[in-house]
Amino acid sequence: MKVILTGATGFIGGEVLNQALAHPKINSLICLTRKPLPDAVTSNPKVKVINLAEFSSYAPEVLSELEGAESCIW
Numbered sequence: 744m745k746v747i748l749t750g751a752t753g754f755i756g757g758e759v760l761n762q763a764l765a766h767p768k769i770n771s772l773i774c775l776t777r778k779p780l781p782d783a784v785t786s787n788p789k790v791k792v793i794n795l796a797e798f799s800s801y802a803p804e805v806l807s808e809l810e811g812a813e814s815c816i817w
């Protein structure tokens with residue numbers, strides 16, 4: 744399952760991130776973030792980090808990365 748996650752740099756989102764990385768049914772995790780995530784996260788083959796300056800508009804190349812996601816945890 745492909746999942747989109749926001750807030751991964753925060754308190755709640757950080758734990759959601761850990762749970763999603765450990766979940767065997769999640770094989771693709773797209774993290775939308777304003778700040779960098781730790782190397783241990785970005786080097787995980789399940790993870791694709793997309794840095795956005797703001798979350799109200801999405802360039803076509805970002806939308807194509809989000810395509811096929813079955814879930815979004817916002």
Ligand SMILES: NC(=O)c1ccc[n+]([C@@H]2O[C@H](COP(=O)([O-])OP(=O)(O)OC[C@H]3O[C@@H](n4cnc5c(N)ncnc54)[C@H](OP(=O)(O)O)[C@@H]3O)[C@@H](O)[C@H]2O)c1
Pocket residue numbers: 749750751752753754755756776777778797798
């Ligand atoms: N903590 C609790 O006990 C608790 C309980 C009930 C409900 N909640 C709710 O759960 C949510 C998360 O809480 P939290 O404690 O994890 O907060 P937090 O530690 O402050 O984390 C907030 C997260 O949201 C991101 N964010 C904030 N404003 C943003 C914006 N304008 N655009 C994009 N990303 C933005 C932050 O990104 P940056 O790192 O880039 O700033 C960070 O990743 C909040 O809505 C809070 O009200 C929390």
